[in-house]
Amino acid sequence: MAYYVVHALDAPGKADARAENRPAHRARLRTHDHPLTVHIGGPLLDGAGAMCGTMLVVEAGDRAAVERYVAGDPYALAGVYATVSIHEYAWGLGPPEPSPAQTPEPGNG
Template sequence: MLFAFICTDKPGHLNVRMETRPAHVEHLNKLNAEGTLKIAGPFLDADGKPCGSLVIVKADSIEAAQAIADADPYTKAGLFETVEVKPYNWVFNNPEA
């Protein structure tokens, strides 16, 4: 099953995002190599600067998806104000459909 992580950065935390980005990308590369990661990228503010993230993963349960979200270096660094983990149904342009 797929799960979407809808993450909102804490205001004024762009420096935390940038400092933690190498570890975050390494984490996503590992998930990608395992076949767990499906989509990932930042939300952008009006100035084109990152202000949140959308990550979609494949997991067996919402608990397993939450554990993946909790393991993200951005989460561990305290970047996010909120992280929603929601079941997701990829209908259009899903390469696995």
């Protein structure tokens, strides 16, 4: 298992679609019927405090599982996201404790 950060930015003009799909998006984050664990998640905010994207830290067997999960998200299905980036992440501070294989060498984190 590895950790991944999902960074998704909304397309312009999608505030209504985000609001309409938010309950389903939030419910899906809390279910356990998918092959990954969502550890942290929340909306990204613009300078005025309006939601403009999503950030998640998930744990999954591989990147493909994360890609499938994001593709099935209500926001993705509704065309809310303009861009999505997924990066493997070495957990370095705060819970959960990283495994030795995921702990960066000193000076590399």
